[in-house]
Amino acid sequence: MRYSQSLLLGAIFVVVAEFCMASMGALVKTLGQTMPSEMAVFARNLAGLLVLIPLIVSQKNLSLKTDCLHLHLFRSITGLLAMYCFFYAIIHIPLADSMLLKMTAPLFMPLVALFWLKEGVSNWTVYALIVGFAGVWLVLDPTGEMNWVALIGIIGGLLAAIAKVSIRRLSKTEPNIRVVFYFAFVGTVVSVFPALWNWQTPTMNAIWLMIAIGFVGTLGQLALTRAYSVSNAGTVAPLTYSSVIFGGIYGYLFWNEIPAERFLLGAVLIAMAGLLTLRKKSRNVEVGVL
Numbered sequence: 001m002r003y004s005q006s007l008l009l010g011a012i013f014v015v016v017a018e019f020c021m022a023s024m025g026a027l028v029k030t031l032g033q034t035m036p037s038e039m040a041v042f043a044r045n046l047a048g049l050l051v052l053i054p055l056i057v058s059q060k061n062l063s064l065k066t067d068c069l070h071l072h073l074f075r076s077i078t079g080l081l082a083m084y085c086f087f088y089a090i091i092h093i094p095l096a097d098s099m100l101l102k103m104t105a106p107l108f109m110p111l112v113a114l115f116w117l118k119e120g121v122s123n124w125t126v127y128a129l130i131v132g133f134a135g136v137w138l139v140l141d142p143t144g145e146m147n148w149v150a151l152i153g154i155i156g157g158l159l160a161a162i163a164k165v166s167i168r169r170l171s172k173t174e175p176n177i178r179v180v181f182y183f184a185f186v187g188t189v190v191s192v193f194p195a196l197w198n199w200q201t202p203t204m205n206a207i208w209l210m211i212a213i214g215f216v217g218t219l220g221q222l223a224l225t226r227a228y229s230v231s232n233a234g235t236v237a238p239l240t241y242s243s244v245i246f247g248g249i250y251g252y253l254f255w256n257e258i259p260a261e262r263f264l265l266g267a268v269l270i271a272m273a274g275l276l277t278l279r280k281k282s283r284n285v286e287v288g289v290l
Contacts, residue, residue: 011236031209032087032092039202062177094257096267105157
């Protein structure tokens, strides 16, 4: 495949993936009007596991045995907690805001890698992080009424960064499909307990919404994986921010959400910084946590 063709194909898959993520967010927000977010998280994980099982069965030479169980558990729990944070944010703040907060993970990754993996941080990365966290400050709007729900979304970004850095550790010895399986399996087993604790008997409409959340979220993850398999991650990275645009469109059409000026400026700063850090790490493709 020629470079131009692989780039176009990768770009298409990224846009499809981010459209799916924004669509999943819209479904979660709709479900959250009547059902607890814990049930949406469980549905998302269960759907991912059900999709993975036939893929794993078809690979006869694949072994699920691992010598890194502690790392798999750590990656799975941090990724699951990030999902809880994001789903909570999606329900309680404008959809575009929550999609943007999901994209703060690249800002935290260099810091997590610095303290955990002892990876160096260049001056260029430091400048990018200053710009990015200035954008986060604008989104939180601390000079007005502190947006505590947005802070939960940012904590989700930090947890997602920790999960992704742990994937970098796992990728040295573990195949991607094994990493994804343990996340889906642990996520499903653990998330069933909060779902039962906050159980509400779903209506038929809610059941269909939960099925759609799981299906669309899994489809988005598969599309993103496919995008990075056919093109360079750093090249198509700018398109990952299209989820913010799609989220803004959904929010305006269905909830009459209009982004504030501070959010727009913060979004530009976070996107600029995120793209710089993503391109610096373009050789390391991480598996997503949502």
